[in-house]
Amino acid sequence: MRAPVILGVVACSLLLAGCGGRDEPSSSQDSTTANPGAAGPFFGQCGSVDDEEVRSTFAVGAFTMITRNSVGCEWEVSGFAGPSVSFSWYRGSPIGRERSGSELIGRPADDIEIDGHPGFSAATDNYLCEVGVEFGKDFMHWSVTYGDQPPTADPCGVAQQLAELTIERTQ
Template sequence: MKRLIGSAVAVTALLLAGCGGAAEPEPPAPETAPSTGAFRSDDCNGVTDADITKATQTSVFKKVVDSDAGCFWQEDTMLGTFGAGMGISTWWYRGSDMDVERELEQQAGRTITELAVDGNKGFKASDTNACSIYVAKGGDVITWSIQTMNSAMLPDLCSITDRLAQLSQQRVN
């Protein structure tokens, strides 16, 4: 009798285990990108080396940084034998605070102008040798900046960052 009860318990346990597995809900499918209103990721925030050359009307900028966070094209300008290090950059900040960015630009003495690019709010910060555009979407901020020691050799600096920010927004917004 003990053997019969033991066998019945074992069979019942197997049946319950089999039934229990089928009755459990399947894990939810992984979500696609959350609809938080964030920018889509793209190399250099969607802008190519050719776009840089076209916007600046010169080929003095060479890409020296290409990372998940952004890119930097260095101006091929020398001070004697030392590279000036000026250039064009784009960065993508997750969870950035536009007010902090605005305050840093004001502390640098730049003129701040509010703007919108492709429906996203932002601001422009500029002076004689630099122009930056910051654009926010959800918790993301994309910035485009140009700094040079010889702004006379280029088109208006803000026209360059305006063009690059527009291209970027069209491609990652």
């Protein structure tokens, strides 16, 4: 009975010793921080694009649900797999991670540029498209899907137009 307790105490001690204290100098690897650029601009709520602009660009009737929160907005038409458009704004997050994620789930990404800002566009089956545009350490992202319904407009055309409006209105 004593041996397991002693082994547990020794294991915890070794584990804690490996964590180091605050006063210890960090290695040169830890102290080198990548600085890919400055923070991006303020995009405004929902990318500074209003509900009517999203509806007319998306070429659908009325939205049944519109969500606005601290990270973005989503406009939805009825149904679990129904059409939707979303805007997200990522502060201090690498756009490459978003692009890689799209490619990993079967949406090959193409390089794009909007008003001098690099980004990517990724699509599948003419029903879904996403556009991400980089601004220093930040990026904004528009995603358009027609879900299980036939598209009423080109999803990449919609995402591109909405991204252009956002960039035009940045502060």
